[in-house]
Amino acid sequence: MRDVAALADVSIKTVSRVINKEKYISETISRRVNEAIQRLNYRHNLAASQLRAGVNSSAVGVILVDISNPFSAAVHRAVEDVFRETGIAVFLASTDEEADREKAAVHAFSKRRVDGFVIMPASHDQGYLLSEIAAGTHVVIIDRPPAYLNVDFVVSENRKGARLGVDHLIRHGHRRIGFIGDWPTVASSQLRLAGYEDALAAAEIERDPRIILQGFADAAAVQQATENLLAADAGITALFVAQNALCAPAMRAVFARGKRKEIAIVGFDGFDGADLIEPGLTVIAQDPTLIGRTAGELLLRRMNGENPEPTGQMLDTHLIVRGSGEIPGPFRVKDASLA
Template sequence: MPTQPTPTMHDVARVAGVSVSTVSRVVNNERYVHPDTRSRVVEAIAELGFQRNEAARALRPGQTSDTIGLVIADIANPFFSAIARGAEDVVREHGHMLIVGNSGLDFERERDLVQELVRRRVDGLLVVPTAHDHADLHTELSRWAPIVYVDRAPRGVRADAVVLDNKAGAVRAVDYLVRAGHRRIGYVGGDPAVVTGHHRLAGYKQALKAGGLEFDEALVRFGNHTAEAAEETVAELLNGPTKADAIFADNNRMTVGALHAIRRVRTEAGLAGFDDVELADLLPRPIALVTHDTIELGRRAARLLFDRIAGSAGPPRRITLRTRMLVRGGS
């Protein structure tokens, strides 16, 4: 008879319906494993005849590190800094330390960061994904550590993610401009492949249609990745052939650039933006802003991650946080 292959941690994880890292925690009698999950793993080990000494050959070396990795797009942006703050609150509650990396929205850099964090044996990963397809990278890394995506879902894979209600927020902001009497509303954004931009553009189109306005591609400008680039784009929209009379900026950097352009052009154009902007209350003109609890975004993602670390099974979860619109400044 042919010899049966020796069972590995991957086999145990498959039978128990948990991650390999959860099996490792049970094998090493570590914390953060739910009793029901521990029982399933123990039963799978007995069923398969798994031997503890296979751990060194089946899994990355060493014990868990009591660290969590966070990869964000731009650590200098207050939006991403707030995500890090919220995540760190929960990470510290669990006796872990947060390690933060900055991808700059570059997929190769993101890939290098998450691979290095896994090599350093982080217990889990929080990732603000780039616009690149993540199917292969997620498959490779999720074998070793649970992953929760923050602010946007990854392309090409169903995975745990905590996001904002981007479309509804954009609808509110653009509707505000329509109700204020604006008829040529420009859209200024970054990378159109990023899912947040896709949903905000959909909200922009929906609000225009509801207000009886035609969608005009000439008023939509993507490819702006800094406040300075947005300033030039908005100045062109306001002062050029398009003759926009209002702007919807799809993130805080775009809004800052739009404010500079409106001042430079010396126009009374309307302005609405997604994300809050520091010191907006001090502006001499009113501005409609889609706001949200960004710190809670980080907290919720970290809580979901620790649920997975503890062995919580089930299909990928999508948590969507509501937004609201405030009119700031102009007082």
């Protein structure tokens, strides 16, 4: 704060008044102080204020894409469970796949001097976190591999899991398999599409971009796009749905066309109650609780001075058979070109 005051040519008290947005500060003075703050990359230490007030400021920040998504909720709960016994608070924010919201959350938590972050990145370059790391803040990336940043990360075997799901459909006689996926800019979506393509290539099935759909504004858009796809291509006998939030609207589209028992579906994760419908949704299952617990334990060890080198952990997925992925296709297994 002293450096900010010197650069802005004001008193330390004036800097404090500007930061705290007190009244009766002229626009000229406020602008000079804020420009100095930006030039010096200064962050007000709210934690110091909290400590002076006798408040424990030890905390970590968890930043997820969508905290209403059951996957994210399970991750958050597992991280929280890791830190509950330590007395360390867990702050939570969501980004809605917006990089600016991710950075804003990091900035907001950093002002409170959190000790570490668990981040499911919406950004495609996490290099902006280097200044946080240099300041002593620890970072663990989850769900998507880190980009331009060498830190601990915990991800599922997205590509391998997607291939397993599509292989399963091929083994049940399907060769015209549509792909319903998340935004193509999302790293996990890219990996799941690559797994889909791996399975097709292994079975000598030609990739057709016309039956690959990615990126939807909402559930209604997923359902409409899926209905349009099935109406336009009667040869599709199976769908691989590569994200849990897309599964229910994709299934509604299939059911609306009266194809409940004709079009096979495998989802990458599912939704609550997916085992109760008829047929139940066959899924490639991740373990969000294990992801959250592993990330929390990694972060806690970092905060305790352990793990000198960053580590990456790839967690297995597994197939859960419930019926929708076992609807037989028009090809016999021996015709599916599987070795």
